[in-house]
Amino acid sequence: MTGFAYRVxxxxxxxxxxxxxxxxxxxxxxxxLETNDAVAQRWLSDSAHIGDYVVDALTATETRPRCEAVGxxxxxxxxxxxxxxxxxxxxxxxxxxxxxxxxxxxxxxxxLLAVDLVRQEVEKGAIDDPGDLITAFATAITNDLDPDVAGxxxxxxxxxxxxxxxxxxxxxxxxxxxRVAAIGYRRFLNPQRAALEKLxxxxxxxLADDDRLHLSAAADRAARMAxxxxxxxxxSALIHETxxxxxxxxxxxxxxxxxIVAMVxxxxxxxxxxxxxxxxxxxxxxxxxAFDAILGACALISAGIxxxxxxxxxFRR
Numbered sequence: 001m002t003g004f005a006y007r008v009x010x011x012x013x014x015x016x017x018x019x020x021x022x023x024x025x026x027x028x029x030x031x032x033l034e035t036n037d038a039v040a041q042r043w044l045s046d047s048a049h050i051g052d053y054v055v056d057a058l059t060a061t062e063t064r065p066r067c068e069a070v071g072x073x074x075x076x077x078x079x080x081x082x083x084x085x086x087x088x089x090x091x092x093x094x095x096x097x098x099x100x101x102x103x104x105x106x107x108x109x110x111x112l113l114a115v116d117l118v119r120q121e122v123e124k125g126a127i128d129d130p131g132d133l134i135t136a137f138a139t140a141i142t143n144d145l146d147p148d149v150a151g152x153x154x155x156x157x158x159x160x161x162x163x164x165x166x167x168x169x170x171x172x173x174x175x176x177x178x179r180v181a182a183i184g185y186r187r188f189l190n191p192q193r194a195a196l197e198k199l200x201x202x203x204x205x206x207l208a209d210d211d212r213l214h215l216s217a218a219a220d221r222a223a224r225m226a227x228x229x230x231x232x233x234x235x236s237a238l239i240h241e242t243x244x245x246x247x248x249x250x251x252x253x254x255x256x257x258x259x260i261v262a263m264v265x266x267x268x269x270x271x272x273x274x275x276x277x278x279x280x281x282x283x284x285x286x287x288x289x290a291f292d293a294i295l296g297a298c299a300l301i302s303a304g305i306x307x308x309x310x311x312x313x314x315f316r317r
Contacts, residue, residue, distance in 0.1 A: 073100035080141035131211035
């Protein structure tokens with residue numbers, strides 16, 4: 001079982017062993033576990049005396065952002081960026097938090113960037129109670145995600161400026177990457193907004209008024225990012241359609257060139273094939289000027305076909 005624990009009292013944060021955290025009394029005791037294995041489950045249940053429902057929620061394998069009031073405390077599940085690459089279908093790591101007055105237990109299965117940011121705030125003395133800690137998590141996660149979401153929009157802006165048939169394949173790869181990321185983020189940001197709004201409205205004296213305001217602000221930013229991701233998803237679809245049209249136009253242009261070349265050589269192939277037959281009595285076969293005459297006729301026919309195509313505007317794109 002890996003993790004850490006802090007005792008916070010009178011603005012001073014002290015690191016304590018995890019196994020001693022249960023018996024420690026302070027304004028805030030924060031225990032963070034970086035695993036959800038059987039040892040952690042037994043410790044949360046037997047040593048920390050947390051109910052089975054909350055233990056299952058803290059150590060579940062698959063989770064989505066949510067908030068529930070359980071007795072005098074609250075269970076919160078939030079999603080944020082990880083320091084290691086994750087699966088494309090599950091792009092954000094989770095932090096599961098159980099908070100009651102004076103005590104917070106958090107669990108992560110994968111490294112979460114927000115944990116280090118919150119830990120720094122604790123060590124600086126900026127966090128004083130459970131409400132401050134949860135607010136710090138919500139703020140750190142949204143602050144960390146915001147530039148990433150904005151970066152996806154900037155990537156699409158660059159794609160729109162570079163729309164050209166010569167860059168079709170390169171742009172399609174970029175648009176597909178942006179679209180997958182937007183869908184993966186949006187999957188969690190909508191329920192995360194609802195979870196933060198619900199948390200801000202929960203009754204309880206362990207959440208101060210300023211904590212509720214900060215949670216509401218984080219929920220608003222999550223809603224704005226979700227709206228931005230929806231816009232990115234729609235713009236990606238439009239750009240993808242435009243790139244598909246450019247690719248189709250490119251194929252049509254190439255097919256047009258092939259058709260023109262085939263139309264030019266079709267009568268020439270007939271003439272050369274006719275005079276290439278290995279039979280006797282071909283007209284003018286024995287004449288010394290016959291080859292030059294056939295060559296000239298082929299050139300005239302080719303020029304006539306090309307002029308016809310030019311007049312019909314076949315060469316215009």
